[in-house]
Amino acid sequence: MENDLEKIREYFAADNFAVHAGMVIDFAGEDGVQCSMEIAELHRNADRAVQGGVIFTLADFAFGVHSNLGRVLGREKGGTVGQSCNISYFRQPAGNRLIARSTLLSKGRRVRVYRMEVRDELGNAVAEMIGNGFTKTSFMG
Numbered sequence: 001m002e003n004d005l006e007k008i009r010e011y012f013a014a015d016n017f018a019v020h021a022g023m024v025i026d027f028a029g030e031d032g033v034q035c036s037m038e039i040a041e042l043h044r045n046a047d048r049a050v051q052g053g054v055i056f057t058l059a060d061f062a063f064g065v066h067s068n069l070g071r072v073l074g075r076e077k078g079g080t081v082g083q084s085c086n087i088s089y090f091r092q093p094a095g096n097r098l099i100a101r102s103t104l105l106s107k108g109r110r111v112r113v114y115r116m117e118v119r120d121e122l123g124n125a126v127a128e129m130i131g132n133g134f135t136k137t138s139f140m141g
Contacts, residue, residue: 004028004073008065011072018061021054025065026099033066033102039093049092056087058100059116059129066102067112067133080112080133087129093120110135 008028013019021043026034035058037043043054063082070076099119106113111134118127 008069008072012061012065015061015064017057021057023058023061028065028069030069031103033062033069034099035062035065035102036097036099039096039098050098052089055089055093055098055118055127056085056129058098059087059118059127060085060131062100062102062116063114063129063131063133066104066114067131067135076135078135078137080135083111083132083134085129085131087127089127090125093126094124095121097121098126105130 005025005028009025012025021037022040023035023037026036028034037054037058039050039054043050045051060082063085067080071079097120099121100116101119102114102116104112105115111132114131114133116129116131117125118129120126
């Protein structure tokens with residue numbers, strides 16, 4: 001499984017936006033994915049709060065990693081792309097780290113649904129996103 005994690009990290013190292021924002025893959029498996037990031041000054045808005053787009057992007061990154069594990073590991077042919085996402089924000093994060101955990105809710109032939117829970121390093125719920133992905137039989141990239 002450690003070799004799988006390295007292969008997954010190597011593949012997603014090409015996700016320039018996530019890498020530039022400081023997002024990392026902590027663990028990845030069929031049962032779930034965890035991605036996290038340190039909160040930096042560039043992630044704050046004019047009110048000094050963490051920008052909502054940062055929280056969304058971390059959840060979306062966990063969604064992308066989880067929904068494409070099979071393709072990255074050579075177990076599936078098609079890639080999954082986001083079809084729609086709905087996020088609810090609960091509170092501003094405390095501490096200096098955000099953590100997003102993804103779980104699969106439903107996996108059909110073409111449509112997959114994931115839940116991404118975003119928490120701060122103290123365990124406080126920051127946001128929850130539900131992402132619907134569409135799996136294409138052929139995938140460029």
